[in-house]
């Protein structure tokens with residue numbers, strides 16, 4: 001087991017639903033520690049930069065609009081195999097396909113908009129490093 005850090009974001013839909021605490025409890029129950037967390041208001045520029053890898057995808061504009069629709073809570077998770085452990089906890093990208101018991105299956109349903117799927121999670125070590133430093137400074141992670 002490798003100790004890792006990964007970036008999660010509690011997205012605006014989950015913040016509006018008032019399930020921040022329930023989502024954090026899922027991480028902690030799985031042995032992932034919340035190493036840092038903050039409230040952020042993204043704008044079109046910062047949301048577009050964060051999701052730059054999807055710039056050419058047809059859903060990019062809607063995703064950016066959604067991410068600026070309200071505050072979100074980026075957080076750093078730390079623990080054994082944190083990147084994959086978090087991806088498993090999240091469930092499938094499309095909440096209608098996410099299993100019950102996953103964060104998306106439980107907190108993003110019913111789902112009419114794929115942007116509104118409760119959480120983001122880094123998908124590799126490389127993206128985790130980039131995404132963590134996008135939101136957090138070294139001193140916030142010390």
Ligand code: CDP
Nearest residue numbers: 059063092093114115116117119120121123
């Ligand atoms: O978030 P995840 O890594 O599971 O999925 P992604 O493929 O990296 O896509 C990033 C985000 O774009 C997703 O979480 C969805 O909110 C959104 N998306 C969308 O709106 N429509 C799609 N067909 C695919 C993704």
Ligand code: MG
Nearest residue numbers: 120121122123
């Ligand atoms: Mg992704």
